[in-house]
Amino acid sequence: MSHKPGDQLPEVRVTPDKYLTVRYAGASGDFNPIHIDEEFAKSVGLPGRILHGLWSMAQVARAQTEAAGRPEALRRLSVQFRGMGLPEREVVVRSTVESVQDGVAHVKALAEQDGNLIIRRGEADLVLEEGGS
């Protein structure tokens, strides 16, 4: 995988199934009812159960580590959460290499769903392997 300024990293496209938020709640320990209880979510003005922001951030992280080919390449990831993600709709992560300095690629990333940003201002630092690109 090449990491040169302007390169687009492979997109991650994933459609969380109806019960994803329940599995992620168990896996992560975040049982906030806005993610797992349809009635509760609607009672606080949401359209229904919403995705965990940190699950969406994990998709941005996965885009970086899959592009780099190894988990340890990812040294830093910073994101802002915006809007809200919903189950059963495709999430798309897009990443673009902004610069490369001293063997570290600085990548800008975002995640969107139905054209709405759910993660913006994603910034990742990826350590490139010596001898690789």
Place this chain on the structure above:
Amino acid sequence: MSAVGKTFPAVTYAVGREKIREYARAVGETDPLYLDVDAARAAGYADVVAPPMFAVVYSGPSIWPAIMDPDVGIDFAHMVHGAQEFRWGAPVVAGDEITTEAQVIDVSERAGLGFFVFETRSVNQDGAEVCTGTWTNIVRGSS
């Protein structure tokens, strides 16, 4: 009266092999390093590797009490997760014991929004830094 600077008791989390697999599957990871002990060992790791964002799991028992601390005073009904940053150090593998300490690093108000920023620092059983997290929670319409 500000809670800025307040630290919370360190919490140690024992990283389990099946917990890593459960987390990896929930976030759609397919790299065998996270799922297959033999693949992880062949790559030089002692056991399956935690995906970087597994930091959420081992930091959880430290950050949640901080966010819910009455001295910090967050109005949960109006709280959203505004931003998140992680910086990673040494890799985490099953069998590690990760100790995390949380601190309140900023409480401020801008444009009618309350910003509550926490930092977690996580080290492994050898004292090596594995992750520093910056957690920004925003409370809407608090004033």
